[in-house]
Amino acid sequence: xxxxxxxxxxxxxxxxxxxxxxxxxxxxxxxxxxxxxxxxxxxxxxxxxxxxxxxxxxxxxxxxxxxxxxxxxxxxxxxxxxxxxxxxxxxxxxxxxxxxxxxxxxxxxxxxxxxxxxxxxxxxxxxxxxxxxxxxxxxxxxxxxxxxxxxxxxxxxxxxxxxxxxxxxxxxxxxxxxxxxxxxxxxxxxxxxxxxxxxxxxxxxxxxxxxxxxxxxxxxxxxxxxxxxxxxxxxxxxxxxxxxxxxxxxxxxxxxxxxxxxxxxxxxxxxxxxxx
Amino acid sequence: xxxxxxxxxxxxxxxxxxxxxxxxxxxxxxxxxxxxxxxxxxxxxxxxxxxxxxxxxxxxxxxxxxxxxxxxxxxxxxxxxxxxxxxxxxxxxxxxxxxxxxxxxxxxxxxxxxxxxxxxxxxxxxxxxxxxxxxxxxxxxxxxxxxxxxxxxxxxxxxxxxxxxxxxxxxxxxxxxxxxxxxxxxxxxxxxxxxxxxxxxxxxxxxxxxxxxxxxxxxxxxxxxxxxxxxxxxxxxxxxxxxxxxxxxxxxxxxxxxxxxxxxxxxxxxxxxxxxxxxxxxxxxxxxxxxxxxxxxxxxxxxxxxxxxxxxxxxxxxxxxxxxxxxxxxxxxxxxxxxxxxxxxxxxxxxxxxxxxxxx
Ligand SMILES: Nc1ncnc2c1ncn2[C@@H]1O[C@H](COP(=O)(O)OP(=O)(O)OP(=O)(O)O)[C@@H](O)[C@H]1O
Ligand SMILES: [Mg+2]
Numbered sequence: 001x002x003x004x005x006x007x008x009x010x011x012x013x014x015x016x017x018x019x020x021x022x023x024x025x026x027x028x029x030x031x032x033x034x035x036x037x038x039x040x041x042x043x044x045x046x047x048x049x050x051x052x053x054x055x056x057x058x059x060x061x062x063x064x065x066x067x068x069x070x071x072x073x074x075x076x077x078x079x080x081x082x083x084x085x086x087x088x089x090x091x092x093x094x095x096x097x098x099x100x101x102x103x104x105x106x107x108x109x110x111x112x113x114x115x116x117x118x119x120x121x122x123x124x125x126x127x128x129x130x131x132x133x134x135x136x137x138x139x140x141x142x143x144x145x146x147x148x149x150x151x152x153x154x155x156x157x158x159x160x161x162x163x164x165x166x167x168x169x170x171x172x173x174x175x176x177x178x179x180x181x182x183x184x185x186x187x188x189x190x191x192x193x194x195x196x197x198x199x200x201x202x203x204x205x206x207x208x209x210x211x212x213x214x215x216x217x218x219x220x221x222x223x224x225x226x227x228x229x230x231x232x233x234x235x236x237x238x239x240x241x242x243x244x245x246x247x248x249x250x251x252x253x254x255x256x257x258x259x260x261x262x263x264x265x266x267x268x269x270x271x272x273x274x275x276x
Numbered sequence: 277x278x279x280x281x282x283x284x285x286x287x288x289x290x291x292x293x294x295x296x297x298x299x300x301x302x303x304x305x306x307x308x309x310x311x312x313x314x315x316x317x318x319x320x321x322x323x324x325x326x327x328x329x330x331x332x333x334x335x336x337x338x339x340x341x342x343x344x345x346x347x348x349x350x351x352x353x354x355x356x357x358x359x360x361x362x363x364x365x366x367x368x369x370x371x372x373x374x375x376x377x378x379x380x381x382x383x384x385x386x387x388x389x390x391x392x393x394x395x396x397x398x399x400x401x402x403x404x405x406x407x408x409x410x411x412x413x414x415x416x417x418x419x420x421x422x423x424x425x426x427x428x429x430x431x432x433x434x435x436x437x438x439x440x441x442x443x444x445x446x447x448x449x450x451x452x453x454x455x456x457x458x459x460x461x462x463x464x465x466x467x468x469x470x471x472x473x474x475x476x477x478x479x480x481x482x483x484x485x486x487x488x489x490x491x492x493x494x495x496x497x498x499x500x501x502x503x504x505x506x507x508x509x510x511x512x513x514x515x516x517x518x519x520x521x522x523x524x525x526x527x528x529x530x531x532x533x534x535x536x537x538x539x540x541x542x543x544x545x546x547x548x549x550x551x552x553x554x555x556x557x558x559x560x561x562x563x564x565x566x567x568x569x570x571x572x573x574x575x576x577x578x579x580x581x582x583x584x585x586x587x588x589x590x591x592x593x594x595x596x597x598x599x600x601x602x603x604x605x606x607x608x609x610x611x612x613x614x615x616x617x618x619x620x621x622x623x624x625x626x627x628x629x630x631x632x633x634x635x636x
Contacts, residue, residue: 172361175328178348179355180375180426190374194365 027252033245053242057250071232071250078228079254081143082211085150089158089207094200097162098188102171115156127220134221141225149217154210158203165199166192205258212254279304280325280430280462285334287320294320296486297334307456307463311473312483313509318466321483322432325464326355338429354423356433360415362407368394368418369403375426393425396455413444420452424459431456431463437472449475470510474498482506503632507556513630514604516540516555520547529575529626536600540577541626554632559594559607561628564614565621577624583614597622 033039034053036046059070099105100112118126130149131140139145169192177187193200215230222228233247280302287295295317302308310318323329325336327348336343343351363371372390381389394400397417407415416436423431433452437445453476456463467473473480474494481491482505490497490506501507504515522531523544530544532553542555565572572578584603585596592607597620604622614620 170359170361172357172359173363175326175348176355176357176361176363176422177374178328179326179351179353180422181349181378182374183349184347186378191363195363 030245030248033241034249036242053246057243057246071229071247074227074229074232074247075250077143077226078212078230081146081150081226081228082208084143084147085154085211086204086208088147088151089155090162090200090204092155093158093162093203093207096159097164097200097203098166098192100159100163101166112159115159118152119156123216124220127217130217131220140221141223143226146218146222146226146228149221150211150214153214153217154207157210158207161203161206162196162200165196165203168199169195205261209255209258212251279306279339280464281335281337282321282325283335283337285321285324285331285336287317287324287329287331293486295324295331298483298486298488300481300488300491302462302464304462305460306478307453307465307476309465309467309473309477309480310483311467311470311480311510313468316483317486318468318483319434320486322355322434322464322466325430326353326432327351352426352429354426354428354431356419356423356431356436358435358438360407360419360439362415362419362422364407366406367403368399368405368407368410371407371418371422372403372425375422379426389425393421396424397421413440413448416440416448420455424455424461429462431461433463433465435467436465438467438469445472452476474510482509484509499630501556501630501632504554504556507630507632512559512605513556514559514602516557516602516604518553518555520549520551520553523547523549534600534602536602538579538600540579540624540629541575542629542631543627545631547631556630556632557604557624558628559605560592561624562604562606563623564595564597564606564608564612565623572623573625575626577622577626577629579622579624581620581622583616583618583620586614586616 032046035049035051037050037052038048039046057071059072100108105111127149134140134145134148139148173191173195174187177191178184182190212228213230214228215234218226218228218231219234223231229247229251233244233251236243236247280300282298282300285295285298285300286293298317298321300308310321312318320329324331327343327346327350331344334344338351363374366374369390372393373386376386376389390403391400394403397420399414399417399421402410402414402418407418410418416439420433420436436452437448440448449472452465456476465473465476474497477494479491479493480497481488482497483489484505489503490501492500497506497510501510501513507513507515516534518532518534518540520530521533521539524530528544529541530547532540532542532555534540540555547553565578579599581597581599581604583595584598587594588610589607591610593610593612595606595608595614597604597606599622606622
């Protein structure tokens with residue numbers, strides 16, 4: 001091995017160690033905190049470990065810390081909201097992305113700008129304003145209201161990603177289908193859509209994770225009745241680090257799961273041919 | 277199978293007129309090539325025929341049936357794309373059977389039709405492969421097979437060979453023509469490669485700037501170009517401008533005098549005295565004579581010139597020769613050994629000179 005190669009390897013190793021430290025270090029701390037029954041300074045490791053907080057969080061054991069709100073309830077709320085947001089976002093983002101990618105539609109800039117609007121201002125004033133208007137039509141503290149807020153936050157990216165997914169597919173593929181007898185609709189569903197699927201899935205995952213993590217909007221519109229995982233995390237993190245750690249880990253699980261699914265899917269047989 | 281008929285086809289993109297009032301009649305079972313430089317509107321014409329584009333003006337007929345308002349899926353036209361456009365998520369079998377399933381061909385028949393068509397393009401046994409597991413040439417054949425398997429009324433091909441290497445390209449020219457003749461299918465072939473067009477066409481329509489400038493058999497296009505563009509685009513031509521100064525109707529020759537007073541004898545055609553004309557002369561139709569005693573046919577022109585540039589092209593030597601105020605390109609076999617500044621005599625048989633109107 002030449003000297004420069006050794007140097008490269010050494011740098012790689014250092015970078016890797018640092019990465020591990022930054023990614024897995026905090027995760028390890030989270031895991032430790034979630035099982036720490038007793039952990040006082042200056043001890044490096046918890047003095048006493050146990051699954052009490054997990055049991056409490058999952059409602060298996062009566063919780064002293066938070067009382068009425070269990071993680072399972074919040075988890076359920078979070079998932080229901082996230083799924084609804086994904087379905088609605090994709091119902092809009094798939095056709096919108098397709099049209100934006102394929103046609104030179106008039107006012108294209110204006111339309112993209114419209115999607116971008118909610119992102120263009122500081123979030124808090126926007127949400128406070130929405131709180132007033134949502135209040136008038138009775139959307140505050142409802143699932144619908146929170147779903148709408150999450151949709152607003154994630155839609156521009158959903159449309160953007162799916163438009164990119166459609167742009168990557170040569171229009172000739174659809175034309176070839178037309179010429180052998182497929183209607184516009186069939187060509188879309190049997191040729192373009194399957195080929196765009198990985199990109200659309202990425203878009204859906206992005207929306208799902210955004211919704212799962214969303215805090216500010218949910219805080220203004222959802223409270224006091226809608227409590228999602230990030231709400232719970234926030235309200236418990238001040239005085240109960242163990243409980244907060246449990247929630248944080250629960251929040252991580254869907255993300256990691258989705259990463260695995262995406263990885264699987266992006267490696268699927270036919271993706272290699274996309275863009276030919 | 278009926279012929280294809282374009283009437284006054286016009287297509288604009290914003291301010292550019294990509295196809296400008298094109299009229300074209302392609303006969304039943306004929307293979308017609310649209311030949312022209314990049315951007316002249318070949319693809320646009322083809323896409324209008326296929327129905328991917330809606331023309332701004334004009335009509336497209338297949339036999340007596342107007343197709344102008346039919347969507348692509350109702351036209352029964354096969355299209356072979358330059359980039360093949362095979363569906364990457366389907367096997368070769370699925371690529372071919374897609375159109376058959378849409379036509380509700382029974383399952384058992386689908387299999388045999390696909391097999392037959394694969395045999396036709398000599399790729400039997402490739403049915404289970406994915407497009408990316410095929411070479412460029414094989415993908416090209418599958419694209420052809422996919423267009424043919426639905427038994428289209430017309431086959432359209434848009435530069436189908438341009439992504440192949442030179443040798444395969446040459447082979448495929450014959451193969452495509454043979455296939456087209458065996459099936460008796462009406463075909464329109466688009467290319468900017470003149471050799472390809474000359475080899476595989478029944479007739480060639482030469483396009484420039486959205487206009488068809490000449491239609492004819494490969495021989496007509498090559499030997500009797502009727503305008504400057506065709507003469508320069510297909511094969512090489514040198515051009516000389518002049519005025520008709522003498523007519524010898526008895527022997528059907530005319531004399532054209534150039535601005536520097538060189539008189540050239542040409543076939544009279546339908547020329548009038550004092551008419552301005554342009555002469556187009558092919559490099560291979562000019563003979564260099566260094567020996568003045570060489571035998572010269574009575575109708576031939578003899579001109580004096582001086583070598584100004586020499587290019588060795590392998591099979592021929594390409595000379596540029598100054599004659600008066602203009603230059604002629606001359607191709608000779610590689611036995612001649614002239615050098616720049618050498619004086620030469622050129623012999624051009626009168627009937628080898630093409631007359632074209634100077635304005636085109
Ligand atoms: N979708 C489009 N939008 C705008 N202009 C277009 C479009 N398609 C073609 N054009 C223009 O129309 C003209 C003809 O294009 P076309 O693709 O028919 O040329 P072509 O003869 O096929 O050229 P090539 O040999 O390069 O493929 C060109 O000037 C081109 O820029
Ligand atoms: Mg083209």
